[in-house]
Amino acid sequence: MESTPVKLTQTVQKGGCAAKVSAIELRKILSQVQFPPTNSSLLVDGSLFDDAAIFKVNDQLALVQTLDFFTPILDSAYTFGKVACANALSDVYAMGGTPQTAMAILAFPTATLSNEIIAEVLQGACDLLAEVNVPLVGGHSIDDDTLKFGLSVTGYVHPEKIWSNNKAQIGDLLILTKGLGTGTLTAALKRGEVSESEISEAIASMTQVNACIDLLRPELADAIHAATDITGFGLLGHGMQMAKASHKTFFINASDVPVLPQAKSFLEKGFLTKAHRSNRDYVSDAVDIDQLDEISKLLLFDPQTSGGLLLSVQKEKAELVLAALKTRFKSAAFIGQVVAAQTSAVVVK
Amino acid sequence: MESTPVKLTQTVQKGGCAAKVSAIELRKILSQVQFPPTNSSLLVDGSLFDDAAIFKVNDQLALVQTLDFFTPILDSAYTFGKVACANALSDVYAMGGTPQTAMAILAFPTATLSNEIIAEVLQGACDLLAEVNVPLVGGHSIDDDTLKFGLSVTGYVHPEKIWSNNKAQIGDLLILTKGLGTGTLTAALKRGEVSESEISEAIASMTQVNACIDLLRPELADAIHAATDITGFGLLGHGMQMAKASHKTFFINASDVPVLPQAKSFLEKGFLTKAHRSNRDYVSDAVDIDQLDEISKLLLFDPQTSGGLLLSVQKEKAELVLAALKTRFKSAAFIGQVVAAQTSAVVVK
Numbered sequence: 265m266e267s268t269p270v271k272l273t274q275t276v277q278k279g280g281c282a283a284k285v286s287a288i289e290l291r292k293i294l295s296q297v298q299f300p301p302t303n304s305s306l307l308v309d310g311s312l313f314d315d316a317a318i319f320k321v322n323d324q325l326a327l328v329q330t331l332d333f334f335t336p337i338l339d340s341a342y343t344f345g346k347v348a349c350a351n352a353l354s355d356v357y358a359m360g361g362t363p364q365t366a367m368a369i370l371a372f373p374t375a376t377l378s379n380e381i382i383a384e385v386l387q388g389a390c391d392l393l394a395e396v397n398v399p400l401v402g403g404h405s406i407d408d409d410t411l412k413f414g415l416s417v418t419g420y421v422h423p424e425k426i427w428s429n430n431k432a433q434i435g436d437l438l439i440l441t442k443g444l445g446t447g448t449l450t451a452a453l454k455r456g457e458v459s460e461s462e463i464s465e466a467i468a469s470m471t472q473v474n475a476c477i478d479l480l481r482p483e484l485a486d487a488i489h490a491a492t493d494i495t496g497f498g499l500l501g502h503g504m505q506m507a508k509a510s511h512k513t514f515f516i517n518a519s520d521v522p523v524l525p526q527a528k529s530f531l532e533k534g535f536l537t538k539a540h541r542s543n544r545d546y547v548s549d550a551v552d553i554d555q556l557d558e559i560s561k562l563l564l565f566d567p568q569t570s571g572g573l574l575l576s577v578q579k580e581k582a583e584l585v586l587a588a589l590k591t592r593f594k595s596a597a598f599i600g601q602v603v604a605a606q607t608s609a610v611v612v613k
Numbered sequence: 614m615e616s617t618p619v620k621l622t623q624t625v626q627k628g629g630c631a632a633k634v635s636a637i638e639l640r641k642i643l644s645q646v647q648f649p650p651t652n653s654s655l656l657v658d659g660s661l662f663d664d665a666a667i668f669k670v671n672d673q674l675a676l677v678q679t680l681d682f683f684t685p686i687l688d689s690a691y692t693f694g695k696v697a698c699a700n701a702l703s704d705v706y707a708m709g710g711t712p713q714t715a716m717a718i719l720a721f722p723t724a725t726l727s728n729e730i731i732a733e734v735l736q737g738a739c740d741l742l743a744e745v746n747v748p749l750v751g752g753h754s755i756d757d758d759t760l761k762f763g764l765s766v767t768g769y770v771h772p773e774k775i776w777s778n779n780k781a782q783i784g785d786l787l788i789l790t791k792g793l794g795t796g797t798l799t800a801a802l803k804r805g806e807v808s809e810s811e812i813s814e815a816i817a818s819m820t821q822v823n824a825c826i827d828l829l830r831p832e833l834a835d836a837i838h839a840a841t842d843i844t845g846f847g848l849l850g851h852g853m854q855m856a857k858a859s860h861k862t863f864f865i866n867a868s869d870v871p872v873l874p875q876a877k878s879f880l881e882k883g884f885l886t887k888a889h890r891s892n893r894d895y896v897s898d899a900v901d902i903d904q905l906d907e908i909s910k911l912l913l914f915d916p917q918t919s920g921g922l923l924l925s926v927q928k929e930k931a932e933l934v935l936a937a938l939k940t941r942f943k944s945a946a947f948i949g950q951v952v953a954a955q956t957s958a959v960v961v962k
Contacts, residue, residue: 317750
C-alpha cells in the first residue's frame with residue numbers, strides 16, 4: 265500500500281508538529297479560561313494542551329491520557345500514518361506508561377483525496393499499533409479542507425512509577441534518545457529540495473516508537489527521575505519546560521546533541537518553519553545560548569515531529585541506562601547535566 | 614464572554630455532525646484497512662469510528678472511550694463550545710457510563726480568529742464540564758484553516774452494566790429523549806434565515822448533556838436493554854445500526870417522534886445539508902418509510918448535533934423510565950417498539 269499519486273505535503277500549508285499553535289499564543293488563550301475543578305484522582309494535569317495527563321484509578325493503576333494529530337509532513341500516506349501514530353504514542357511512553365488503547369482522529373477532504381490514500385494513512389497507524397499490541401478501539405472522522413490525522417491514546421502506569429517532568433535532580437545526566445532535525449528536513453521535503461529516500465534516516469527515526477521501559481530492568485527504570493518528549497517546541501522549548509518544572513537548570517553541551525544527517529546543511533540553506541521563530545520567542549527569556557553559532561541555535565529551536573525522549577537520569581545508573589537504550593535507539597546520547605537553578609533554565613555551550 | 618463579532622458559521626462550509634464523513638464512504642475506507650488485533654479486554658469496539666469503545670480494567674471497572682469534534686454550527690463561540698462538549702460527552706452516557714476525564718481537540722486559524730473567540734469556545738466547554746464534575750486534563754491544538762473543536766472523553770462503567778446497542782429485545786418500547794431537527798435549523802441559521810434567539814429551544818437541547826443514569830434507580834437502569842445516541846446519521850441511521858446490531862426490527866410511529874419547533878417548516882423551505890442525502894442513501898436498503906410524506910422522511914434523515922438518546926426499554930418498566938427521564942428531558946417520548954427481525958431493520962408509519 266505504498267502508491268501515493270498525490271503529494272500530500274503539497275495539500276497543506278504547514279506540516280507536522282510545526283503546525284502546533286505557538287506556546288506563547290496558547291498561554292495567552294488559556295489564561296482567559298476558567299477551567300473546571302480538578303480532583304484528587306488527577307495526579308498529573310501537565311501544562312494544559314502540552315503533555316499527557318495521569319488519572320488515578322486505584323493504588324496500583326493510573327491512566328495516562330494524551331492526544332495528538334497533525335497535517336502531513338510526508339508525501340507517503342502510509343508512512344505519514346506511522347509517524348502520526350508513533351508521535352501520539354510518545355506522550356504515554358514519556359510518562360513511563362504503556363499504551364493500552366488508541367482512537368483515531370481523522371479529518372480529510374473527501375472531494376479531493378481518494379479513499380485509498382486515507383486507507384493507507386490508517387494502515388500505517390494500524391501496523392505500528394499492531395507492533396506494540398495496542399488495539400484501535402474507535403475514533404472520529406470529519407470532512408475537512410486538509411488532511412489531519414492523529415490518535416487519542418490511553419496507557420497504564422503504576423501511580424508510584426510515573427515519569428513526570430518536574431523531578432529532575434541535581435547531578436542527573438540528561439539523555440536524548442533521537443537526533444534533532446525533522447523540522448528542517450521535512451520543510452525541505454515539502455519544497456521538493458530532497459526526496460523521502462534521501463531523508464530515510466529521519467523517517468526511520470520518526471516512525472520509531474519511544475518505548476523505553478521494556479529495555480530497562482526495574483532499578484534502571486527507577487533511575488529515570490524525569491522525562492519529556494521533544495516535539496513541536498523543540499529541544500529548548502521542552503527542555504526549558506522540564507527544567508522550570510523541576511526548579512533546576514539544564515546544562516547542555518551543543519556538540520553532544522545528536523543530529524539527523526543533513527539537518528544542519530538544510531538549516532544553513534534556510535529551510536525553516538514558522539515554529540523556528542516562535543520557538544525562539546518562547547524560550548528567549550529563559551535560555552542562555554549566546555555562545556552558539558546561528559545554525560546550532562536553529563537546530564535547538566527545530567520543531568520535532570515524533571522526536572525523542574529527554575530523560576533526566578540518576579548519575580550512578582546513567583551509563584547502564586544509556587547502554588540499554590542504545591540497543592534500540594542508536595543515536596541516544598548524553599547531552600548534558602542538571603545543576604541547581606540559575607538565572608537561565610537552560611544553558612547551552 | 615458572549616461577544617462574538619465574527620459569524621463563526623460563515624467561516625466553515627459545513628457545520629456540526631453534518632460534516633461527518635458519510636457512513637457509506639467510511640465503510641468503503643475501513644474495508645481496505647487491516648486493523649491491529651483486539652484483545653479480551655476490549656468488551657465493545659463498536660463500529661469503528663462510530664461509537665464509544667469499552668475496555669475492561671477489572672471485574673468492577675471498564676473504561677468508556679470516545680472522541681468527537683466538529684466545525685461551528687452556531688455563531689456564538691461560547692455556546693458552540695457547550696454544544697461540542699455535550700455532544701462529546703454523549704457517547705459515554707449512551708453506553709451507560711459516567712464521564713471521568715476529557716481532553717480538548719482544537720484546530721483554529723490563528724491568523725483570522727482572535728484569541729478571545731477561542732477562549733470563549735473553551736469556556737463554554739469548561740463550564741459544561743464543571744456542571745458534570747469532569748476535569749479537562751489536557752488536549753491538543755493546531756493551526757488550521759477552519760475552527761474545529763471537540764473532546765476525547767473517558768468514562769467509567771461497570772462491565773456488567775453496559776448499555777450496548779445490540780441487546781434490544783422483542784417487546785421493548787423505544788424512547789427518544791430529545792426532539793429532532795438540529796440539522797435543518799442550524800442550516801437555516803448558517804444561511805441567516807433565522808437567529809440564534811429564534812431557535813433557542815434547539816440550542817437548549819444541544820447544550821443539554823445526555824446524563825440519564827443518575828435519574829434512574831438501579832432496577833430502572835437495568836431495564837434499559839440497549840441504547841445509542843442520535844447524531845450525524847440521524848434517527849434512521851443510528852436506529853438502523855441499533856436494530857441491525859440487535860437482530861431486530863424497530864417499529865416507529867412517525868407522529869410520536871418529538872420534533873424541535875420550526876424544524877418541519879425549515880425542512881419545507883428546503884434548508885438541507887449534504888447529510889440529509891447521504892443519510893437517505895445510507896439507510897435506503899434497510900428501512901421502510903414508504904408511507905411517509907417527504908418532510909417526515911427528511912426529519913428522520915436530519916443529522917443531529919448533540920441529539921438525544923434512543924433507548925430500548927423493557928416494556929413493564931418503560932412508563933417508570935419515561936417518567937423519570939421527563940423530569941430532565943421534557944421532550945422525551947415513546948416513539949415505537951421492538952419486534953422480531955423483518956425484511957426492513959426499521960419500519961416507520
